[in-house]
Amino acid sequence: MVEGISLFSFECGRDYAEKVARHLGVALAAHEERDFEDGEFKIRSLENVRGRDVFVVQSLHGDREYSVSDKLCRLLFFIGALADASAASITAVIPYLCFARKDRKTKPRDPVTTRYVASLLEAVGIDRVVTLDVHNLAAFQNAFRCRTDHLEAAKLFASHLGPLLGSTDMAVISPDIGGVKRAEHFRGVLSSTLNRPVSTAFMEKKRSAGVVSGETIVGDVSGKVAVIIDDLISTGTTMKRTAEACQKLGAEKVYAVATHGLFVGQASDVLADPVFDRIIVTDSVPPFCLDPELVRRKVTVLDASALFADAIKRIQVGGSIVDLLEV
Secondary structure: OOOOEEEEOOHHHHHHHHHHHHHHOOOOOOEEEEEOOOOOEEEEEOOOOEOOEEEEEOOOOOOOOOOHHHHHHHHHHHHHHHHHOOEOEEEEEEOOOOOOOOOOOOOOOOOOHHHHHHHHHHHOOOOEEEEEOOOOHHHHHHHOOOEEEEEOOHHHHHHHHHHHHOOOOEEEEEOOHHHHHHHHHHHHHHHHHHOOOOEEEEEOOEEEOOEEEOOOEEOOOOOOEEEEEEEEEOOOHHHHHHHHHHHHOOOOEEEEEEEEEOOOOOHHHHHOOOOOOEEEEEOOOOOOOOOHHHHHHHEEEEOOHHHHHHHHHHHHHOOOHHHHHOO
């Protein structure tokens, strides 16, 4: 049991927060949410938070009821209210951090939304942000001036894949050159978990004005299980192109692995393709957009709530987040 903290979540993220709360041995703190006829809302704590260390658990993905912007705005206003109520510290625990893909200017006058979200959170009084596998770690670390803790799902995936694939030869594939560091890191974690070598490869990919091109795999995947690793799956088309290229080069099986399964657009149709033997994601975003039969047959959702609970414990008692992530 972790003492001295108040753990909050909104109704739209309560299921996930309750899993984190159970790992911590605490109950979610009481709060009020009121929606007004004109679309405005009010959120406030129903408990005294003066001098308390407050943690707010909320994944910032859109769902059937709330948009990304709705959830972000609710989080901002609630953090501001907690700061005004004299909380000792406020930590936002955000399994999926929205607007993190636009981390640099690629076209004239482009926005850098990673930095803008950081500025908004800091403006309302946040002390720390905890998140999982952001799109660009360097951009995330440079955008925030408050304390940040970046968690990784690599150990979670490696622990799942190890017993599943046994002694089979594997290659970890990045679907683009920008993800090579992520793939190499995961290869290292997987190799340490299995105590044997695992190779890497990457796919050439170019994106301009929404058009993706390039289909060359750099590396050897012949006769191996290709494990394609990315931070997220959106429509699934990037994963499919990489999977097809691996299959053409003789990969025996293809596993698509990503921390965040957004599964938007025609993702159900794309991921139902037999080129994928398995799709593995975490529960940072529930797979509500996918066909339930596809989820049952082909998708594995790994529970990352214990990882967040361990991080909260270590933050509260002064433990090491680095030790939590090391193999």
